[in-house]
Amino acid sequence: MRRELMEILACPVCKGELTLTATTVEADEVVAGTLHCATCNEDYPIEGGIPNLLPPELRRAMAAEAAQSTRGAHP
Numbered sequence: 001m002r003r004e005l006m007e008i009l010a011c012p013v014c015k016g017e018l019t020l021t022a023t024t025v026e027a028d029e030v031v032a033g034t035l036h037c038a039t040c041n042e043d044y045p046i047e048g049g050i051p052n053l054l055p056p057e058l059r060r061a062m063a064a065e066a067a068q069s070t071r072g073a074h075p
C-alpha cells in the first residue's frame with residue numbers, strides 16, 4: 001500500500017485514526033507493517049502490501065476457520 005492511503009484508511013471498529021508502523025518499505029510502498037488504533041488498542045497487519053482491516057473478531061474467526069480447513073473438512 002502507498003503511504004497516501006493512510007489519509008483514507010480508518011479503524012473498522014471505531015472509524016478512528018490509524019498509526020502506521022512500516023517494517024518493510026519498497027519503492028514508496030509499504031509492503032509489511034502494522035496499522036495501530038490507539039482507541040481500540042488493536043493492531044491491523046499489512047502483509048504483501050495489503051492492509052488487513054477486518055474487524056479483529058472476524059479476523060480471528062477466519063484464522064481459526066483456515067486452520068480447521070487445512071486439517072481436512074471432508075471425511
Ligand SMILES: [Zn+2]
Nearest residue numbers: 011014037040
Ligand atoms: Zn479503533
